[in-house]
Amino acid sequence: MYISEQGFVVKNEVETHADPHLVWQALVNDVDRWWPKDHSWWGKEGTFSIEPNAGGCFCESAPNNRSAEHMRITFVEPNKLLRMTGGLGPLQSMGMYGALDWTFSREDDKTTITLTYTVQGFNAEGFEKLAPVVAKVQGQQLQGLKTFVENTPPM
16 A cells, blocks of 8 residues: 555455456456445445446446446456546545556466555545555455355356
């Protein structure tokens, strides 16, 4: 973790024996099945989706025409890198902006999934308390993806 007066960088990694293609498919096609619903705007009512193309949306929708753009997709290299930009959760209302990279690398029989979030903005209280909370939540989200790919039979 790196913290400065202008923002912070948090990084989480997990390893899985799942093939990068399978992990990629779970990331972009099944996000609603593994993203923790306690980190959504509408809990169990919310449905997540990712449009895996530049300009696409990582969005959430709910009944009664409620919707939120969590992040915008800015870079796609299937099975290797998905970059999203914006502010997740409360960072959005705080006016903070960041780049969230999902990277996949394969060595031997293991896929390493790395989630790096580089955030910038102004916070009168600084980032010493906020960055560790973001790191913890990002770790939960990444673990959700890992658990999903390791426990869901391929279709």
